[in-house]
Amino acid sequence: MNTSKGGLPPRKNSPQGSTNNRQQPRSTAPATTKKSTASKKKKPKKRSFFFRLMRLLLVILLIAVLAALGYAGYLYWKVDRGGFGVDQPVQAGQSASEKPLTLLLLGTDNRPKHPSNLTDVIMVAALNPETKSATVVSLPRDTYIELSGYKKSKINAFYSRFKGKEKTSGILAEDEMKKMMGKYLDIEVDYTTVLDFQGFRDIVDEFGGVDVNISANMCYTDSVDGTDINLKKGQAQLNGDKALDYVRYRKSNCKPATKPSDDFERNKRQNEVLNSLISQMQSLGGVLKIGRVLDAVDDNLESDIENAQIKSLIATYWDISKENVEYVPVTGTWRSPYVYINDKELEAAKKSLQDRISGVSASVAAGSR
Numbered sequence: 001m002n003t004s005k006g007g008l009p010p011r012k013n014s015p016q017g018s019t020n021n022r023q024q025p026r027s028t029a030p031a032t033t034k035k036s037t038a039s040k041k042k043k044p045k046k047r048s049f050f051f052r053l054m055r056l057l058l059v060i061l062l063i064a065v066l067a068a069l070g071y072a073g074y075l076y077w078k079v080d081r082g083g084f085g086v087d088q089p090v091q092a093g094q095s096a097s098e099k100p101l102t103l104l105l106l107g108t109d110n111r112p113k114h115p116s117n118l119t120d121v122i123m124v125a126a127l128n129p130e131t132k133s134a135t136v137v138s139l140p141r142d143t144y145i146e147l148s149g150y151k152k153s154k155i156n157a158f159y160s161r162f163k164g165k166e167k168t169s170g171i172l173a174e175d176e177m178k179k180m181m182g183k184y185l186d187i188e189v190d191y192t193t194v195l196d197f198q199g200f201r202d203i204v205d206e207f208g209g210v211d212v213n214i215s216a217n218m219c220y221t222d223s224v225d226g227t228d229i230n231l232k233k234g235q236a237q238l239n240g241d242k243a244l245d246y247v248r249y250r251k252s253n254c255k256p257a258t259k260p261s262d263d264f265e266r267n268k269r270q271n272e273v274l275n276s277l278i279s280q281m282q283s284l285g286g287v288l289k290i291g292r293v294l295d296a297v298d299d300n301l302e303s304d305i306e307n308a309q310i311k312s313l314i315a316t317y318w319d320i321s322k323e324n325v326e327y328v329p330v331t332g333t334w335r336s337p338y339v340y341i342n343d344k345e346l347e348a349a350k351k352s353l354q355d356r357i358s359g360v361s362a363s364v365a366a367g368s369r
Contacts, residue, residue, distance in 0.1 A: 006312045008243055037325060045124070086306045094314045096312040100128045100357045104181050104190045106159055110196035117160035117173075119194075120248065121270060126356040130317050134325040135356040137185070138270060140263030142203075144338035147184055154338060159194070174304050186350050187357065193246045199300030201240030203277070206293045210276035212269070213247060218261070219254035264340055267329040278322055328352045 042212060093099065107121030109140070120141050129132045141156040162173035169176075174192040182189040195203075204210055218231040229245040238246055247269050252258040305313075328349045332341040 013292070032121070044139070045217065046184050086304055090306050090308045094309075096127065096309060097129050097316045100126060100359070101190050101313075102126045102187055103193060104178055104189050106177065106192065106194045106310065107200060108159070108194060108196045110198075117163045117355070119156045119159050122155055123270075124181060124187075124189065126187070126353045127313075127317060128356050128359055130359055131324070131356075132317070132320055133326070133356065134320065135326045135328060135352045136271070136274070137328045137330060137353060138267040139341075140267060140332065140339040142334070142339045143186065143330075143332070144340055145263040147180065149183075150180060167313070172304075174302065185353060187353050191299065191303065191309075193303040193305065195297065196300045197244055201244055202297060204238070204243045204273075204298065205242040205282040205295055209278060210273050210280065211237050211244050212243075212272055212276060214246070217258045218245070218249040219248060219252050219258045221253065246288055247273055262330040262334060264329065266305055267331075271327040272330060275322060275325070275327075278320070278325065281318070326352060326353065 027254045103125045105121065105123040105125060106119045109116045109120045118141075122141065122143075123136055124139075124141045126136055127138045129196070139155060141154070143155040144152070145155050146152050151161075153161075159173055159177055162169075162171075162176040165171075166173055174194065178189040178192050213235050214231050214233050217233050218229055220229040221227060227245075227248075229249050231242065231249070232247060236242075247266060249261050250266065251260045330341055330345045330349050332339045332345070334340075
């Protein structure tokens, strides 16, 4: 059949009929290959739980480091603004990060209703930056001191006596105490810090209390100075007032009477409270409270430590391990009104301080004694 417009004649019908009139589908093989390749590229690689956990920990660690650096800067600012130390530079090579330091720590029986410069707490601490360790020697308040150049007396009376002579002698009581205690313990004492009872209470309260194990019931009252000690045997968390009662308790006037406590037991309790405070300080909450602690003790602390040295002490020892703090309570024999120190224990305490200053580890030092 001829076409009217000169076009090609139609194709003959095929056995498949009308399907020949439809557009033949293109080959799908190449498309399938491309799609498969694309899907392989887009499919995310599964990260392991361990990988995601480590990434999270790294982020947290970074934040913690930045926060710590920022908080350290804040503490430095607080020290500068608060006037917690002496406003003068530290001599070259004498900072806490560079050399061992020794500190005399005195706690005075000074309260609003009972002003006093008698020292209920007498401790000497030696700190070594290389071993990141410390030795704390505590002496009974009634220790009998017989020392060349000094009047025979209880150890707790010397600071009060020196304080009363400051105007005539022209020498600070803190300097006199450093000189005397250095001679008594055969070391050089670098600094003296004096904290009264209210300052102690404030420190404990700011850290949220201390955890202790009370060995026996303690009861004592005194309407004159407001003392009201009433502690029960067992594990306890004590606030500032109760913690002060715990370290001060000596005898009972209650009915029924509770077991009395000597100076040696008091020193053990002082060390227990100090150990608990270290734990509180090193917790995250404790670290963030240090600024408030500095504010709390502002009016209840005297010290000859330079501002720059306080900063160095914070930077060097704020995270000291409790296991690296050696407590050496010195005991003796009580013969009223004095404690006559055990000579062997005193010599051992001197050696402990000297070993710490020289860098001998606590374990090695303990093995040699």
